[in-house]
Amino acid sequence: MKHLYRTLSQPIYDVPHIFLLLLFETALTSLVVSHIPYTEIDWVAYMQEVSAYQNGERDYVNIRGDTGPLVYPAGFLYLYSWLKTLASNAAAAGRASMESGDDFLELDGSTSPIAIRKIQWVFVVLYLVNSVVVTALYQRVLSGMRQKQRQRDEQNCSFSALVWTWRFAMGITCLSKRIHSIFVLRLFNDAPAMLLLYLSMYLFACCDAWALGCVVFSLAVSIKMNVLLFAPGLLLLLLQRNGSLLGTIRHLAICAVVQIVLGWPFLSTYPVSYIKKAFEFDRVGVGVTFVPFGYIGLVGEEMVECIHGSAKTG
Incomplete structure (x- = not known):
């Protein structure tokens, strides 16, 4: 049994x-889509x-849905315009259900049950591609651990x-209720944004394709600005990789x-509106909402004074 345990870890x-x-x-994932009801949260607003946007509006202040004004960069509009086309085509194929009143918002049939089910299956594909990329990243780390082990010229229990623990961790990623929900039950834009983020990580770590990785990373940001939370880590990696500021x-x-190319239709018409709404840097994330705003302001003032004092003494 011990021999089999070690053999299967090869x-x-x-x-x-x-x-x-x-x-x-x-x-x-197929069972989730087939047996768990879709949850409407943001799709209608999307x-x-x-x-x-398709009707010609370019002022981000005037682009809004039931949940409020649009707060995502231009890449979101391009991607979900394509998804809306797929949804509308699916609804047109089942026009009988549309005529019975399913498409009550008259958004070209994109919010009818038939259309939403079609988009759910599109997100199933996105989810599976995301799983492939994430698994590849896990495997890259495992390969690195094996390489270090070979350098030690030993293979012990x-x-x-460690190999089996890592494989178990890879298996746990398949069981996340929240990730399945985000992808195939809610159709959130977090799904394609994170897929592109993980793909950029794969390009950085496994392909040494830093220029292409930066393109993909920026595409992820263009779908949801939250991806910028990974920017400090990327900056550190770029400094290590390049060895120079240039x-x-x-x-x-x-x-x-x-970002400029994707946002140009909006930057060339209503630049302030686009930058202000698509990249709402004044929004506070849920991770720090437990901190009183007065305390945040006080800490900010103290940090400025410390930095200013250090600059003077330096």
């Missing part, structure tokens, strides 16, 4: 393990915002236990150019 069994995980993911600035410029 690299040759990594691919079958990953295949079984993805097969399980496919079956589980379609309302996209419709305003403790390392086999090379880092070049990669950051790639990210900036992507």
